[in-house]
Amino acid sequence: xxxxxxxxxxxxxxxxxxxxxxxxxxxxxxxxxxxxxxxxxxxxxxxxxxxxxxxxxxxxxxxxxxxxxxxxxxxxxxxxxxxxxxxxxxxxxxxxxxxxxxxxxxxxxxxxxxxxxxxxxxxxxxxxxxxxxxxxxxxxxxxxxxxxxxxxxxxxxxxxxxxxxxxxxxxxxxxxxxxxxxxxxxxxxxxxxxxxxxxxxxxxxxxxxxxxxxxxxxxxxxxxxxxxxxxxxxxxxxxxxxxxxxxxxxxxxxxxxxxxxxxxxxxxxxxxxxxxxxxxxxxxxxxxxxxxxxxxxxxxxxxxxxxxxxxxxxxxxxxxxxxxxxxxxxxxxxxxxxxxxxxxxxxxxxxxxxxxxxxxxxxxxxxxxxxxxxxxxxxxxxxxxxxxxxxxxxxxxxxxxxxxxxxxxxxxxxxxxxxxxxxxxxxxxxxxxxxxxxxxxxxxxxxxxxxxxxxxxxxxxxxxxxxxxxxxxxxxxxxxxxxxxxxxxxxxxxxxxxxxxxxxxxxxxxxxxxxxxxxxxxxxxxxxxxxxxxxxxxxxxxxxxxxxxxxxxxxxxxxxxxxxxxxxxxxxxxxxxxxxxxxxxxxxxxxxxxxxxxxxxxxxxxxxxxxxxxxxxxxxxxxxxxxxxxxxxxxxxxxxxxxxxxxxxxxxxxxxxxxxxxxxxxxxxxxxxxxxxxxxxxxxxxxxxxxxx
Ligand code: IVH
Numbered sequence: 001x002x003x004x005x006x007x008x009x010x011x012x013x014x015x016x017x018x019x020x021x022x023x024x025x026x027x028x029x030x031x032x033x034x035x036x037x038x039x040x041x042x043x044x045x046x047x048x049x050x051x052x053x054x055x056x057x058x059x060x061x062x063x064x065x066x067x068x069x070x071x072x073x074x075x076x077x078x079x080x081x082x083x084x085x086x087x088x089x090x091x092x093x094x095x096x097x098x099x100x101x102x103x104x105x106x107x108x109x110x111x112x113x114x115x116x117x118x119x120x121x122x123x124x125x126x127x128x129x130x131x132x133x134x135x136x137x138x139x140x141x142x143x144x145x146x147x148x149x150x151x152x153x154x155x156x157x158x159x160x161x162x163x164x165x166x167x168x169x170x171x172x173x174x175x176x177x178x179x180x181x182x183x184x185x186x187x188x189x190x191x192x193x194x195x196x197x198x199x200x201x202x203x204x205x206x207x208x209x210x211x212x213x214x215x216x217x218x219x220x221x222x223x224x225x226x227x228x229x230x231x232x233x234x235x236x237x238x239x240x241x242x243x244x245x246x247x248x249x250x251x252x253x254x255x256x257x258x259x260x261x262x263x264x265x266x267x268x269x270x271x272x273x274x275x276x277x278x279x280x281x282x283x284x285x286x287x288x289x290x291x292x293x294x295x296x297x298x299x300x301x302x303x304x305x306x307x308x309x310x311x312x313x314x315x316x317x318x319x320x321x322x323x324x325x326x327x328x329x330x331x332x333x334x335x336x337x338x339x340x341x342x343x344x345x346x347x348x349x350x351x352x353x354x355x356x357x358x359x360x361x362x363x364x365x366x367x368x369x370x371x372x373x374x375x376x377x378x379x380x381x382x383x384x385x386x387x388x389x390x391x392x393x394x395x396x397x398x399x400x401x402x403x404x405x406x407x408x409x410x411x412x413x414x415x416x417x418x419x420x421x422x423x424x425x426x427x428x429x430x431x432x433x434x435x436x437x438x439x440x441x442x443x444x445x446x447x448x449x450x451x452x453x454x455x456x457x458x459x460x461x462x463x464x465x466x467x468x469x470x471x472x473x474x475x476x477x478x479x480x481x482x483x484x485x486x487x488x489x490x491x492x493x494x495x496x497x498x499x500x501x502x503x504x505x506x507x508x509x510x511x512x513x514x515x516x517x518x519x520x521x522x523x524x525x526x527x528x529x530x531x532x533x534x535x536x537x538x539x540x541x542x543x544x545x546x547x548x549x550x551x552x553x554x555x556x557x558x559x560x561x562x563x564x565x566x567x568x569x570x571x572x573x574x575x576x577x578x579x580x581x582x583x584x585x586x587x588x589x590x591x592x593x594x595x596x597x598x599x600x601x602x603x604x605x606x607x608x609x610x611x612x613x614x615x616x617x618x619x620x621x622x623x624x625x626x627x628x629x630x631x632x633x634x635x636x637x638x639x640x641x642x643x644x645x646x647x648x649x650x651x652x653x654x655x656x657x658x659x660x661x662x663x664x665x666x667x668x669x670x671x672x673x674x675x676x677x678x679x680x681x682x683x684x685x686x687x688x689x690x691x692x693x
Contacts, residue, residue: 529608
């Protein structure tokens with residue numbers, strides 16, 4: 001579908017929607033459901049969305065409204081189940097339809113050779129399918145006819161827990177098996193059991209922990225724990241918000257339905273509408289398998305989800321049967337586990353930093369060591385409970401863990417190495433940022449400084465205000481903000497807009513050029529619009545998504561300030577706590593002064609033109625490099641367009657670059673893209689391809 005088609009389709013669909021709402025018939029409901037299922041399939045499985053998020057949301061809202069009016073039309077496969085709503089008292093224990101086995105592990109190339117030799121003792125010329133070992137949790141799905149009937153955890157392998165309603169919220173678990181390619185599809189059986197891995201993508205995990213940290217809730221140690229915690233929620237609405245995903249890899253009845261190999265199974269799962277991990281390779285030589293394992297060990301950190309190894313499976317089912325099983329695992333498969341990225345070092349001290357919401361976070365100061373290719377001198381300790389549970393003491397030998405770009409963590413201490421000089425850590429009585437007292441609210445893991453004038457908090461608040469997703473003031477990083485505060489040039493974010501060239505140049509290490517650049521960036525930031533501004537204000541619990549929802553609903557700061565708690569809570573995504581935080585924010589006189597300052601400085605307090613246009617996902621997941629001069633947009637405008645489309649505007653060309661947008665006088669970046677064979681668009685081509693006016 002090109003863009004013209006897409007727009008035309010959108011218009012037709014909108015008319016259809018309006019017509020449909022009026023019609024409000026059962027037939028319309030069926031069509032609506034089909035459209036939604038198709039949109040989910042395009043988005044989550046094919047990675048090729050054909051409609052915007054807003055259009056998808058509109059269809060879902062319509063569906064929910066009709067189902068509310070006609071509860072008798074609701075069935076278990078309705079896409080409305082994706083948003084959750086079912087609250088379980090407890091999970092029922094259920095027996096699996098076949099045991100859920102575990103795998104033997106290999107930790108080296110030698111272990112893999114031993115496995116290969118054993119296989120070759122039984123079958124000649126084995127063929128191995130090598131899949132990624134997704135670091136999540138096994139989920140057993142049962143389909144009766146084509147509809148998802150049950151979703152269960154692994155449990156002890158024989159019995160698991162019935163978490164069906166939560167599983168229904170995972171967007172790439174089909175609620176009904178698709179027909180797929182009718183010619184290729186084998187005869188259906190009445191019941192089908194699909195096994196695979198439920199997981200939380202790294203990005204969802206990162207966001208969830210930020211949210212929890214800011215809300216004073218304990219953070220999850222890793223995406224696997226977060227996925228497990230999310231699936232065991234009794235309220236499926238919470239699970240629905242956690243962004244869980246699923247990769248399918250096994251059909252219990254594969255042979256009964258005529259599938260002969262693991263490769264055929266994966267293809268069948270795709271046809272049924274499952275996500276199948278794309279990094280699957282088939283090898284005949286174990287040395288090639290080893291090379292692929294090494295390659296993926298390097299690549300694992302650039303994947304959007306965690307993997308902890310690879311799984312080798314004998315491809316042919318007849319050969320699998322010849323090999324059989326031990327009491328707990330198949331002899332025809334093995335898991336290759338990556339070497340751990342954990343090293344030992346000494347914990348020299350524990351420092352406390354104040355976050356912008358006043359949360360005090362302990363950080364370990366370490367004897368510097370190399371982990372996973374980088375030097376590490378600090379590691380996260382999260383909160384006092386974490387330190388106490390793990391009995392971490394200053395001076396301890398500790399094991400730290402670092403994976404890719406994840407913040408290093410202290411995972412455990414080595415108490416057997418203590419010599420008696422180690423000290424227990426105590427939270428300070430006063431905030432290191434302002435010297436005032438600190439509190440710990442009941443039910444919260446975090447300690448907080450509740451002094452609204454805290455200098456440490458203020459620094460973080462301003463750093464957040466100027467950050468990329470907020471007001472995006474280029475050139476104003478943590479160091480500049482700290483210096484501005486130290487020299488008394490600013491007291492809050494509003495003062496940024498009173499800076500002059502003269503004031504800036506009075507600072508040490510600030511030249512005329514940098515001063516001018518900073519002023520220009522500040523000037524430009526004034527027009528970011530209400531959504532960015534609301535996020536920038538750092539209202540507790542209000543992330544960028546909620547800020548956008550508030551901005552879209554109220555359209556101006558004034559209207560938002562006048563909104564009642566009920567008005568606020570009427571917005572999807574805004575719960576009671578957030579509504580209260582918003583209200584409290586506007587009631588605080590210090591915040592009112594800040595808003596007046598911002599308003600007086602000419603900061604836009606209403607929706608920007610971009611906000612009006614709404615965000616979209618046309619660049620979802622893409623890494624785009626802009627080079628040369630464009631005629632229609634300046635650099636920051638085009639970067640915002642890319643970011644609002646879900647893409648990343650990157651400054652250097654690498655193999656990971658999705659495409660390069662080259663304007664006039666493009667130089668070395670263009671050349672590099674040509675050498676690497678990366679797609680290059682001119683401004684005109686870019687405009688046409690993405691339908692930008
Ligand atoms: S096959 C009988 N394939 O790893 C074979 N397992 O001990 C069943 N896992 O918890 C497992 N990715 O959930 C298989 N591509 C993959 C996998 C995978 C992750 C998990 C599985 C189980 C553990 C195996």
